[in-house]
Amino acid sequence: MKRLATLSILAAIACSGFLSAQSKPEEAQPTGGIQLFITAEDGSPPSGLRLAKLGADEFANVEVIQAGKRFLKKEAYIPVGGKIAFINKDRVSHNVYCHSTAFKFNIGSQGPGDRHVVVFTTPGKYVVRCALHIDMRLVVVVK
Amino acid sequence: MKTAILGTTLGSFFLACLIADEPRLDALKHSYARPDSVPQNEANPLTPESIALGKKLFFDPRLSNSGMVSCASCHNPSLDWEDGLAVGVGEGHKKLGRSTPTILNVAWNRAHFWDGRAETLEDQALEPIKSKAEMNMDLDQMIEVLKSMPEYEKGFQQAYPEHGITKNSVAMALANFERTIVSGEAPFDRWINGEEDAISESAKAGFELFNGKGECFKCHSGWNFSDSSFHDIGVLSDDKGRGAFLGFESMNHLFKTPTLRNIAGRAPYMHNGSEATLEDVIELYNQGGRVERETLSADIKPLNLDEKEIGDLVEFLKTLSSEDAPITLPALPRPEPLASL
Incomplete structure (x- = not known):
């Protein structure tokens, strides 16, 4: 404070x-x-x-807010090459990663207030998670 | 006159703050209230039959290769379902890499093991049994051992008639017994339910610090005092923890936030037992971790707690211990006696 x-x-x-x-x-x-x-x-x-x-340059098709140790969306639909902005509006640090065979990314540590944009280059259905908070799951459908 | 007005205004302001503080404290207490029921796995509902079967399996040393080690050897109910050691001891009395986590309140954990590599108790249950370092049991052999005992055949038929004795049904029964291991009512619970004398003034001050200057609440939240999150809190250790499991360097040295229920009896602390007392643990946080490294959580920073504040926090933590009734041990099934010659 x-x-x-x-x-x-x-x-x-x-x-x-x-x-x-x-x-x-x-x-x-x-x-x-x-x-x-x-x-x-x-x-x-x-x-x-x-x-x-x-x-x-940081245009995103979809914005996903993290608050209360949750992704405020459960699902996101974007076109191939589309972007999702992850915005940490929590008081604690987060992380966003996807460990699918077809598509992987890991943004590392994301502090309160940080905004990260991820480009989804490969069509498919992915589970995006926070490595710190196991309940945080977002399904991203890219097509 | 001006001073009088200012005085009255300030007085009203402080009074308003005091009045406003009560609902805040009530809401804070409410956020730690005990739940009414145990979370279940829809695919494995809690039944008396599955719980009773799981209890036998949990205490049965014949689930290990040596025939000497049961789940309860390390998760000892007499020691708050831990073993009181810095790190666990497995097959051949060899030390393991990490300490034995308690089974207390595991039904509320959203991830299991220190690195969270199992997300359900059913996924977790067989891992220590088949681990070469722990119980070192071949799971097919385990099934044969269980099938040699008619009482187990009967128990599985009653609990899981669609499965009989399988690896999955063993995991399901163990998971359901573990879900019933819940820490009882502690002085802290009586205090938040309105029994003002249930805890000391020092412990009450500790509760405020826990939720304020100490910032403990950021991860140790809810009735079980854990949000199942993962952090590098600066424990002296080379263990890569969740980073090794996920394959992400940025997640190195992250470990799961454990429950604080019955914490006073669960020394030594941390994933490697490197902190001997609760005072040591708070000193680690007060320093902002014992080690500086890139993966250290941004939330870990020097807290500037003085000795009294550390004492208050310890007093508060001690109020989380329940005096539970002793657990009864199950009589275990025996193999069919050999037919007399």
Whole structure:
């Protein structure tokens, strides 16, 4: 709570393009869209909180929110090559992985506030899970 | 005048905080309330016959290659269903790599083994039996041994008439007996049910720390004080845990969050028994782990707990122990006597 209180939140309006977690707000290329910058008082990005990437490069067909140690969706349907954004809105760290024979990925540790986009390149039906929380299961159908 | 108004405002604010605090504490207590029933596996409903059969199997040393080791040898009901050792001891009295986890409240676990490699008790049950390091029993041989005893034939016919004696029905019976091993009512349960004197003031302060500054609640949540999640909490150990099972380096050194029920009697602690006392365990968390490495959970960081706070947390943890009635041991089936010559 104390840590959050020390954060200053800046909102800027810009078009496509996005800032990486390490970028400073003043380096933004104003090309459209809405970007939120969450920084510490000295302007540096606080650990565990990354910028929401809302630019065109990070377009996702589906957004899946993790909260209360659950994926808030049970199923997601996307076309081949489609993208799913996983957004950790929990107070604890998560992970997202798929260990299927046909399609594998593992995003590693995902801190609170992090957003990761995964491209599903292979058609099929996959179970996506969190390696930390065994109850977290999402069925992704790619076709 | 201004001071008086400010004073009144502040007073009202603090009073409001105090009043608001009661529902918060009640809600917090409620989140740890005991459930009314035991979770079941729909494909293996709890029946008196399957539970009784599973109990015999659990205590039967003839499920091991040596004929000397039963499930209960390590999961000893006299020691809170553990063995009191840092790491388990298996075939040939050789030490195993990890400590024996308790069977208490396993029905609520969503993953089994320290690395969570089995997701149901039915999947878990045969693994230690066939493990060369543990009971080292060939499962076909196990079936033959059981079939040599008419009382087991009868027991399986009653519990699982569609299966008879099979590997699956052995696993199902063991799983169902294990589901019935539930820690009883502890002083903590009586306190959250309104018996204010059931635990000490120090333990009550410990409960607040558990759910606040100590951040224990993040994983040790719910009535069983575990969310079955996996973390590297900085235990001194090279064991790769869940990372070795999943094949992900980023998951190295992750182990399952154990229940805290009856924890005071379950020393030594951690997956390798490396922490001797509850004070040691809290000191590990207070330091932010005993070791720095990439896989260390982001939630593990120095807590700045002082000695009194550590003492309060220990007092709280001690209130989670129940005084359960002794378990009765089953008489085990015997082979048919040989026909007299």
